[in-house]
Every structure is written in structure tokens, then in C-alpha cells.
Amino acid sequence: MTEEQTNPAEDSTNGVGPTHSGFVALIGATNAGKSTLVNRLVGAKVSIVSHKVQTTRAIVRGIAIHNNAQIVFMDTPGIFKPRRRLDRAMVTTAWGGAKDADFIMFLIDSERGLKGDAEKILEGLKEVHQPKILVLNKVDRVNPEDLLKLTAAVNEVVSFERTFMVSALTGSGCDDVMDYLAAALPEGPWYYPEDQISDLPMRQLAAEITREKLFLRLHQELPYSSHVETENWEERKDGSVRIEQVIYVERDSQKKIALGKNGDAIKAISMASRKELSEILEQPVHLFLFVKVRENWGDDPARFREMGLDFPTS
Numbered sequence: 001m002t003e004e005q006t007n008p009a010e011d012s013t014n015g016v017g018p019t020h021s022g023f024v025a026l027i028g029a030t031n032a033g034k035s036t037l038v039n040r041l042v043g044a045k046v047s048i049v050s051h052k053v054q055t056t057r058a059i060v061r062g063i064a065i066h067n068n069a070q071i072v073f074m075d076t077p078g079i080f081k082p083r084r085r086l087d088r089a090m091v092t093t094a095w096g097g098a099k100d101a102d103f104i105m106f107l108i109d110s111e112r113g114l115k116g117d118a119e120k121i122l123e124g125l126k127e128v129h130q131p132k133i134l135v136l137n138k139v140d141r142v143n144p145e146d147l148l149k150l151t152a153a154v155n156e157v158v159s160f161e162r163t164f165m166v167s168a169l170t171g172s173g174c175d176d177v178m179d180y181l182a183a184a185l186p187e188g189p190w191y192y193p194e195d196q197i198s199d200l201p202m203r204q205l206a207a208e209i210t211r212e213k214l215f216l217r218l219h220q221e222l223p224y225s226s227h228v229e230t231e232n233w234e235e236r237k238d239g240s241v242r243i244e245q246v247i248y249v250e251r252d253s254q255k256k257i258a259l260g261k262n263g264d265a266i267k268a269i270s271m272a273s274r275k276e277l278s279e280i281l282e283q284p285v286h287l288f289l290f291v292k293v294r295e296n297w298g299d300d301p302a303r304f305r306e307m308g309l310d311f312p313t314s
């Protein structure tokens, strides 16, 4: 990821030490408090709307700047409960995403402990060799003795670099997590220019929403590699937004499928996506979808950089 990075080091750190940057994969069972924690760590300015997108490969959940570091929090959804074929493919990719992150942050609802999914995820983490930190959340609801027991039990299965006890709700302990990550992430230039980071997650999120609609409608007919990019985003004076997106497929025959008979498929996808986007953005959305053929895009690393990712496809 080095060649396309920008380095705002000089003007954004006042020359105090080298910059650090990296990707942190956030993993936790449903309800562990991932959204609450990211919003807390990232702050309102660059956090994105929390939204469950089942077809997400990997998504930037938020980008934080702390001390001299740019910390990119990645979501890795679909790690558990794979039901359909597509979901199973996603599980592999999700773990792949985790394996490509610089750090893994495993979040546990300390009130629930290892019950349910948390235990399964912990088992999966045995195979992931990145440095890992354990974050016990919701400490405002548990007594300290139980926290120590839980820390010991979890670290017995997988060895974590550090354990943090936080309350995403009150903010207690959260600064310690940020101080640690900012220092522990590799030295290097930032991945995103500071003035673009608030925009990027929204564009990416919008692309993921369309991708979700695409798969909901056509998942048996289109290969998993089909992909959506937001190419243009224009806020209008009347309060609406004009969004242009391209659905990339690999072959002409797939383009026909994505368009559907008389354009039926693309119209339905567009309508469903526009509806959801207007709800999330709380403004009228004019959505324009285009379908383009781009052979072997899945092998092209430049695509991933455009998505803000640098993860391989397999």
C-alpha cells in the first residue's frame, strides 16, 4: 500500500515524531458494542452511519486520528453464522480481511462474556496471527472481579498483546486503547488525506448498499466478484444529493443479467438502493447506476486501492 499513500506528516503533526498508520480489524459478536465503540473512538466527524450490510467484503467503519497516527477501523462482517453459499464465501473473505489488518481488536460484551458467538470467534482467532488486543466492553455493568476472570479465561485460549477494559457508552478506558494503537501501528505515511476522510466512508457505504441490493436480487446469477464503485457525489443546493455509481462485471453476459429484461433488474436495484440511501442520509437522493464490463478487475490491485482497501480477493 505504500506507493499511493499521501504523507501529510509535516503539516498535521507539527513535526512531532514520525507518523504511524494502519488498519485495525474490529471483530465481535452482535451487540458487543462495535458501533458504539467506533463512534466513541473516531468521533462524530469521520464516523459513518452504522449499518448492517450482509454482502460487505470489508468496509471502512471509521478513521481516527490520534497523536501522530491515522487508525483505520475495518469491519469484518459475516464472520459467523454462514447460511447461504454467498455467506460462506464471505466468511472466508472476512477472515481474510482480518488476516490482512495490522491489528485485530476483539471486542467482548463483558456482561455476556464468552457466551454464544464470542466463543466461536475466539476459536477462529487462533488461526489469525496478527497482533491482537482484547477489549472488554460494557465494564460499567460488571464487577471488577468478573472482569479479571474473563480476561484470564479469554487469554487462555488466545494470547492477546494487551487487554483493555472500557465502556464505549461512558468513554471510560477508551483513550488508553487509542494511545496504545497509535503507538503500536507501524510507522509510515497516512493512507488518506485528512480532508478526504469524512467523505470516503460515505461513498464506500453507498457503494456497499447498492452492492447489497444487487446481490439480493441477482445473487445466484452474478459472480461474487461483481463490484460497485461510487464515481460521483454531488451535494445540490436544494438539499438533495446526486450519486453516480458503476456496477462492474466481468463479461457482457453478466452485464445483460445486471440490466435485466427491459432494464427491469437495474431499475429495481436502483429503486431499492435509492430508498435506503435517502433514509440513511436523510436527504433526497438521485441515484444513477451504470453497468460496465471490466475484465479481471478482481486481479487488479488498483481497484482495491480505489475502494480504500488493499485486501486481496481470495
Ligand SMILES: Nc1nc2c(ncn2[C@@H]2O[C@H](COP(=O)(O)OP(=O)(O)OP(=O)(O)O)[C@@H](O)[C@H]2O)c(=O)[nH]1
Pocket (backbone or CB within 6 Å): 028, 029, 030, 031, 032, 033, 034, 035, 036, 037, 052, 137, 138, 139, 140, 141, 166, 167, 168, 169, 170
Ligand atoms: N451499558 C453499556 N451499554 C453499551 C456499551 N456499549 C454499547 N452498549 C449498548 O449495547 C448495545 C449494542 O451496541 P452496538 O454498538 O449497536 O453493538 P454492535 O456490536 O455494533 O452491534 P451489531 O451492529 O448488531 O453487531 C446498544 O444498546 C448500546 O447502547 C457500554 O459500554 N455500556
